[in-house]
Amino acid sequence: MRKFxxxxxxxxxxxxxxxxxxxxxxxxxxxxxxADQKKPKEIIVRAWGGAWGDALKAGVADGFTAAxxxxxxxxxxEDNEIKPKIWAAVDQGRIPPIHVNWDTTTNATIxxxxxxxxxxxxxxNLKGLLPLAKPIGLDGYPLVNTYxxxxxxxxxxxxxxxxxxxxxxxxxxxxxxxxxxxxxxGIGFNPIAVLVGGGKLEDIPDHMEPGYEFYRKLKKNEPLLxxxxxxxxxxxxxxxxxxxxxxVNARAAxxxxxxxxxxxxxxxCKVDTxxxxxxxxxxxxxxxxxxxxVNFALTRDAQKKWCSMLGLPPVYPGIEPPADLVGDISYPTxxxxxxxxxxxxxxxxxxxxxxxxxxxxxxxxG
Amino acid sequence: MSSSDTPSFQYPLSWRILDRAESVAGLWPGRxxxxxxxxxxxxxxxxxxxxxxxxxxxxDYSLHELDLSTYRLKDxxxxxxxxxxxxxxxxxxxxxxxxxxxxxxxxxTMVLAFPYAYVMVRTRxxxxxxxxxxxxxxxxxxxxxxxxxxxxxxLGKEGxxNTFITSLGLPPVKLIYNYPAVILGLVQYMLPFAVLxxxxxxxxxxxxxxxxxxxxxxxxxxxxxxxxxxxxxxxLIGAGVVVFTLTLxxxxxxxxxxxxxxxxxxxxxxxxxxxxxxxxxxxxxSMILVTLGSVIVTVVFFLAGTGTLVSTEGTP
Numbered sequence: 001m002r003k004f005x006x007x008x009x010x011x012x013x014x015x016x017x018x019x020x021x022x023x024x025x026x027x028x029x030x031x032x033x034x035a036d037q038k039k040p041k042e043i044i045v046r047a048w049g050g051a052w053g054d055a056l057k058a059g060v061a062d063g064f065t066a067a068x069x070x071x072x073x074x075x076x077x078e079d080n081e082i083k084p085k086i087w088a089a090v091d092q093g094r095i096p097p098i099h100v101n102w103d104t105t106t107n108a109t110i111x112x113x114x115x116x117x118x119x120x121x122x123x124x125n126l127k128g129l130l131p132l133a134k135p136i137g138l139d140g141y142p143l144v145n146t147y148x149x150x151x152x153x154x155x156x157x158x159x160x161x162x163x164x165x166x167x168x169x170x171x172x173x174x175x176x177x178x179x180x181x182x183x184x185x186g187i188g189f190n191p192i193a194v195l196v197g198g199g200k201l202e203d204i205p206d207h208m209e210p211g212y213e214f215y216r217k218l219k220k221n222e223p224l225l226x227x228x229x230x231x232x233x234x235x236x237x238x239x240x241x242x243x244x245x246x247x248v249n250a251r252a253a254x255x256x257x258x259x260x261x262x263x264x265x266x267x268x269c270k271v272d273t274x275x276x277x278x279x280x281x282x283x284x285x286x287x288x289x290x291x292x293x294v295n296f297a298l299t300r301d302a303q304k305k306w307c308s309m310l311g312l313p314p315v316y317p318g319i320e321p322p323a324d325l326v327g328d329i330s331y332p333t334x335x336x337x338x339x340x341x342x343x344x345x346x347x348x349x350x351x352x353x354x355x356x357x358x359x360x361x362x363x364x365x366g
Numbered sequence: 367m368s369s370s371d372t373p374s375f376q377y378p379l380s381w382r383i384l385d386r387a388e389s390v391a392g393l394w395p396g397r398x399x400x401x402x403x404x405x406x407x408x409x410x411x412x413x414x415x416x417x418x419x420x421x422x423x424x425x426d427y428s429l430h431e432l433d434l435s436t437y438r439l440k441d442x443x444x445x446x447x448x449x450x451x452x453x454x455x456x457x458x459x460x461x462x463x464x465x466x467x468x469x470x471x472x473x474x475t476m477v478l479a480f481p482y483a484y485v486m487v488r489t490r491x492x493x494x495x496x497x498x499x500x501x502x503x504x505x506x507x508x509x510x511x512x513x514x515x516x517x518x519x520x521l522g523k524e525g526x527x528n529t530f531i532t533s534l535g536l537p538p539v540k541l542i543y544n545y546p547a548v549i550l551g552l553v554q555y556m557l558p559f560a561v562l563x564x565x566x567x568x569x570x571x572x573x574x575x576x577x578x579x580x581x582x583x584x585x586x587x588x589x590x591x592x593x594x595x596x597x598x599x600x601x602l603i604g605a606g607v608v609v610f611t612l613t614l615x616x617x618x619x620x621x622x623x624x625x626x627x628x629x630x631x632x633x634x635x636x637x638x639x640x641x642x643x644x645x646x647x648x649x650x651x652s653m654i655l656v657t658l659g660s661v662i663v664t665v666v667f668f669l670a671g672t673g674t675l676v677s678t679e680g681t682p
Contacts (some may be wrong), residue, residue: 226626
């Protein structure tokens with residue numbers, strides 16, 4: 001009799017929840033339940049940490065585990081650092097270190113160009129997604145975009161008693177010398193720098209000089225250059241008053257009680273996308289389940305939960321924005337919202353980002 | 367009790383291991399017995415060999431240009447990465463900044479480390495020696511990144527120091543995310559290394575010589591300058607070379623305390639490999655760093671000897 005004491009007890013509520021998860025999964029992702037591929041114990045998904053990782057876990061990973069029984073382990077290796085590891089593994093015929101890479105579309109496109117990504121065209125949930133989901137300039141689906149995000153102008157309200165900054169010129173305002181910040185590779189700001197420097201959208205990518213001239217002025221204002229996590233820390237510690245950062249970081253900081261607000265200045269903001277991709281070289285069954293993870297991430301429920309937590313517009317159509325972001329241009333939903341946002345095709349970014357970065361470094365490290 | 371129940375006698379484990387080692391050593395030809403000691407060098411040599419293989423690969427990468435349409439290195443050999451690195455004003459400034467920091471950090475660290483090592487070795491107080499030793503080893507238990515973050519907490523706008531400054535009614539001072547902050551972090555990081563390398567050199571200086579100097583009328587400054595310092599020269603050279611090269615190749619301190627605008631060569635190498643996915647450029651910068659460090663150390667060894675890093679005692 002005693003040995004039966006070790007059997008986990010399932011109450012009615014748990015039974016119904018589990019059954020609902022399995023039935024629901026069978027409806028939206030039939031492959032999850034009826035697949036004959038051997039399930040691995042876990043799959044490893046590279047992710048960004050903090051609010052980003054929390055959202056992926058709650059929005060996608062937990063649901064995938066409930067539906068399949070496969071644990072999802074997050075790998076928080078920096079996106080730029082995992083890239084060469086995967087490339088080397090694929091080139092050398094080794095098993096890649098992760099199953100799914102949550103990546104910027106630009107980096108994912110670079111990996112696709114290098115030929116290390118698995119085609120995702122056969123995923124059932126691709127049907128009906130917004131056109132944003134399809135990578136531009138690539139055959140098939142070597143990656144799938146999952147949401148859009150905006151590099152907003154985040155600011156400390158106390159430093160702007162007259163209202164939010166109207167122009168990105170605030171970055172070169174001497175009043176904020178040493179108290180402005182942007183990404184350490186210029187990502188998210190390069191096209192904006194051209195516009196605020198007096199150039200036009202058509203100048204990108206061949207005539208970036210107005211942007212570089214703006215950077216030269218910006219350098220005199222002694223900006224801090226960092227990564228996602230740095231912006232939150234800097235706002236928290238009162239080190240900066242204004243920054244160009246992704247709205248997710250500003251929103252996460254605000255939710256932590258840090259005094260931060262954000263705006264889209266008159267010159268506009270850069271909008272971009274992130275996506276998911278599966279590296280080549282995985283054992284067939286693991287590749288299958290990695291693809292099923294991506295497929296699961298494209299279901300309505302997963303998209304809604306994941307992207308609502310991030311505060312970003314998903315590629316699944318018809319999902320309402322979170323209450324705090326209704327009418328916020330950083331959560332674009334209407335065509336007029338997108339008019340204030342600047343999207344640079346991935347192909348242009350992939351071919352020019354190294355050159356822009358070299359110039360960016362020359363100006364700020366010089 | 368039957369004989370099968372009697373536990374068979376066994377020599378201690380260490381004896382058995384040595385017996386096995388001797389039987390393996392027996393395979394070594396007798397006429398090469400004078401070289402047996404060098405066998406112990408084999409693991410270290412293998413490690414260096416692996417490092418050299420890695421360097422050969424990196425050198426090979428550096429000779430290929432990145433193809434932006436596939437993000438793979440082109441097959442053709444080219445010097446384009448070296449041209450890009452050597453012509454770039456950015457990299458020239460980064461190299462000069464790294465070299466400047468290495469010189470400054472080495473100088474400051476030596477000035478701070480020498481009295482520390484001297485007192486630690488010479489003190490008669492057991493408590494003082496233990497206290498200095500613990501203070502010396504404690505930082506080794508705390509990684510470089512944690513120490514750098516410690517400085518952020520102390521020197522930040524709302525950090526310990528600025529809280530004190532503002533409590534006096536003064537405006538906060540920007541103490542981090544600049545070059546001096548990086549230097550400060552590096553000096554703190556390098557100090558224990560320098561003390562550890564200087565301590566044996568100070569130990570080897572006989573106190574009798576110092577007493578003789580004072581007995582002949584020299585004051586402590588003269589004794590220090592004309593007796594202690596020259597005799598400690600091997601230690602100073604050894605510690606100086608280690609601190610200089612470690613600083614030259616450092617990544618974390620400029621990354622964390624530099625605020626993104628005071629990169630060292632290692633940060634540029636990282637950007638080449640990871641940020642812009644150009645292993646050719648990253649490899650070229652790596653080769654420049656290795657060459658630069660090797661040339662400087664060789665010149666120092668040529669001009670001032672190898673210090674305590676290589677002992678000449680016992681050599682014919």
